[in-house]
Amino acid sequence: MADELTEEQMIPASLLDTSSVTRLLCFLALGRPDLEDHWESLQSKEGFEDVRKRLCSILSDTISVASLILATSCVFVSTGSPVPYFDYSLPVTYFLLFMSLMLAMIAVMTSGLSMIRWLHADRQWTREQLRPGGYFLFSYLLSIIMPVLFVGLSLNCFIFGELQ
Numbered sequence: 269m270a271d272e273l274t275e276e277q278m279i280p281a282s283l284l285d286t287s288s289v290t291r292l293l294c295f296l297a298l299g300r301p302d303l304e305d306h307w308e309s310l311q312s313k314e315g316f317e318d319v320r321k322r323l324c325s326i327l328s329d330t331i332s333v334a335s336l337i338l339a340t341s342c343v344f345v346s347t348g349s350p351v352p353y354f355d356y357s358l359p360v361t362y363f364l365l366f367m368s369l370m371l372a373m374i375a376v377m378t379s380g381l382s383m384i385r386w387l388h389a390d391r392q393w394t395r396e397q398l399r400p401g402g403y404f405l406f407s408y409l410l411s412i413i414m415p416v417l418f419v420g421l422s423l424n425c426f427i428f429g430e431l432q
Contacts, residue, residue: 279307282401290405297412303405307398316391323412327383330415334375337422341369344429356429364429371422379415 283303286294291301298306309315344365349355356365397404 277311279304280399280401283307283398283405286401286405290409293406293409293413297409303398307395310391310395310398313391316394320386320389323386324383326412327379327386327415330379330419331376331383334372334379334415334419334422337368337419337426338372338376341365341372341422341426345369361429364425368422368425368429371418371425375415375418375422378411378418382411382415385411 286302294303294306295301300306306319309319344356345362349357356362394408398408
């Protein structure tokens, strides 16, 4: 029984032999280019709770930032310019501000959905989902990365919209 337990706790080969894209996603999502430390943290309740707390904190901060960008973009998209030298009703500027608004909305939604997933996930289910690798690993890592990516894209659209 002890041999089975240690074999179950060992990182699966499907998570060791990963592509360069997977290593990049691991680095962006977890801060390391491999899954060894993350897999170790999934072996204990305390480690899993630390991971969950850290990721929920990141997602909460992402929701806050995306909401600020969303509110600011809404103001710029829905009102006219108060001064003539700062006209943000030009087509390119308006398009970028509108894209910022849409990306911020998507960021809020994906962050909220990821947070709900993390709040209701348990350690055993997470390990079972990661074990096969492949699609499940990609969806797992992308659920961590995508909200932050959408906030970054939204912020870039907002900044470039203001510079036009």
